[in-house]
Amino acid sequence: MPKQAEKFVTALRLAPTIQKKSKDILRASRLPLLPEDNIHVQENLKKIKKKKKLSPILLVRSETGLIIADGYHRLCCSYYVTEDLEVPCRLV
Template identity: 45%
Template sequence: MADPKVEVKWKDEPDAHDYPAAKDYLELLAGPDVANTVVEELLKAPVVKKKAKDILRASGLALADANNPYVRRDLEKIVAGKALSPILVVRGDFRTGVPATIADGYHRVCAIHYADENIQIPVKIAALP
């Protein structure tokens, strides 16, 4: 696991390949038109910061094991001082019981949670159309 005293570095914007990955995932949850619209909104969305623990809570997802190879890879990047890509999220709606969707970056969120659950993660958030 990462040392909580290690500073986590972030890229200013998500990697270009994060958007197609988000679209692929979102197409499992909605049709291609909805997925395309959401990704277009993610591309335009500003980067904001949210805590790792809050992103996981809002998504309703369980924390992946620290030994998961993708979580481990991101923990190693943190320790090595490599910048991580911001997370892509689709806003949920607590009024209707719809959780937020981590469209790309679930393993990064989990890695940050292990480093320190209160670390502010850069995230782009889009609403469903």
Template identity: 65%
Template sequence: MSTPDLSAADLWLPDPEEHDFPAAADYLDLLVDAEQVERAVTALRQAGTITKKAKDIMRASQLPLLPADNIHVRHNIHKVRDGKKLSPVLLVRGQPLIIADGYHRVCAAYHLTEDLDIPCRLVSP
């Protein structure tokens, strides 16, 4: 399923969508207290967008790669193939790396090509 000629500009919006931040807060709320969630989401909103390789995000997060036929992963792959752009992912440094929002998008990108640069916002807790 590899598509080596894709670039980050072909696949990704320049900035996260507004609804990504509350989604990140909902996930982080399961891991840390409310004050830490608020600090992390504020930092994610203010952080610049950088790029990291799909394979590196997956390794650092220590999460399993979801299969390409997972409904959400498949939806993101279809979006890309339809010429629609994906939202950058929201990451919080930790051991392991926390994908606060965008796990399915990272998995979709990995299935397209594991060396793909993924725009992300990366903050420390």
């Protein structure tokens, strides 16, 4: 498993940053939307209000579906801004 993780890390570093709608990523991951009052979601909403850019969401395709390797709280935050928001992500 560590070798596979290393391959994903390398691939994610090399992957181009693309834009996907927050609602599409959330649907594909089959994860629940975190509540808006979640502390980490709130922290990211504050960053957006201060016009700070959020890091890309890191996504991995698997046989079982889409895995959010990093950025679940950022994704939920983006969804609360608007579900049609195009968010930066890297997909491997």
